[in-house]
Amino acid sequence: MLDLTGKNALVTGIANNRSIAWGIAQQLHKAGAKLGITYLPDEKGKMEKKVAELVEPLRPSLFLPCNVQNDEQVKSTFEAIRNQWGSLDILVHCLAFANKDDLNGDFSQTSRAGFQTALDVSTYSLILLAGAAKPLMTQGGSIVTLSYLGSVRAIPNYNVMGVAKAGLEASVRYLAAELGPLQIRVNAISAGPIRTLASSAVGGILDMIHHVEKVAPLRRTVTQIEVGNAAAFLCSNLASGITGQVLYVDAGYEIMGM
Ligand code: 0WE
DSSP states (O other): OOTTTTTTEEEEEEEETTOOOHHHHHHHHHHHEEEEEOOOOOOTTTTHHHHHHHHHGGGSSEEEEEOOOHHHHHHHHHHHHHHHTTTEEEEEEOOOOOOGGGSOOOGGGGOOHHHHHHIIIIIIHHHHHHHHHHGGGTTBEEEEEOOOOTTOOTTTTTTHHHHHHHHHHHHHHHEEEEEEEGTTEEEEEEEEOOOOOOHTTTTTTTHHHHHHHHTTSSSSSOOOHHHHHHHHHHHHHTTOOOOSSSSEEEEEEGGGGO
8 A cells, every 4th residue: 555666755854863864865765766865964874874874774776965055065966866867756854953042032033144044944944855855856746844833833942943934835835836747746744743853852851752642632743753653654655645734743642722
């Protein structure tokens, strides 16, 4: 049923074995997709080594540095895809960043530079990658990004990231409208809180996770693999009629009012 054999999938946003993007990459691989993996390069090449070791069992046919704040690197990434694969079927966008000072305290104190950073990395990057993927998705395609409930609710300290995710979800709708005639679908998964590198850097994340465990209909949080399964579904022909949507993978937390 869920079959991605013959599909070329680019997965962004793997930092370590707790990354949601890692859960997605594993489930796309399990469904038979051919993988391309990008990582955020650092000066010492530590990230390259770490991510390369992690993804090695999935035998990615492309492994590329891609800092989305660097237009040249994005260009090279998609040139490599064109040269090596000729076409692209699946793009997975799992990228976000805000300065730590902007994920704490008064939202009204968000700086212009902090706002620009958060929206550039977390929101504009989807538009940038989708635009680069568009000419390569010659047989149609599927684009999936990750969002969070803070896009539609005021969640303590999520602050500028909430604005970035609201913009991201709106971008999903505009991209879906533009790319639909080319049979390219664009959707977001709104994942519940998970302990990852990004979330562990946030004060109070454990309290949020305990709250979800008490209140969510399933009385637990979700795993990276569960988000990966939903992503594999959205990327597959099983979701051929779904575009422009935000799919909650949050153990049901979003429906609750008390
Ligand atoms: O989208 C996210 C993570 C976003 C994020 C996290 C960090 C921490 C380290 C973006 N940029 C940074 N920058 C850093 O320097 N989540 C959904 C996880 C998350 O982040 C929160 C949360 C949750 C949940 C921030 C505040 C409150 C709740």
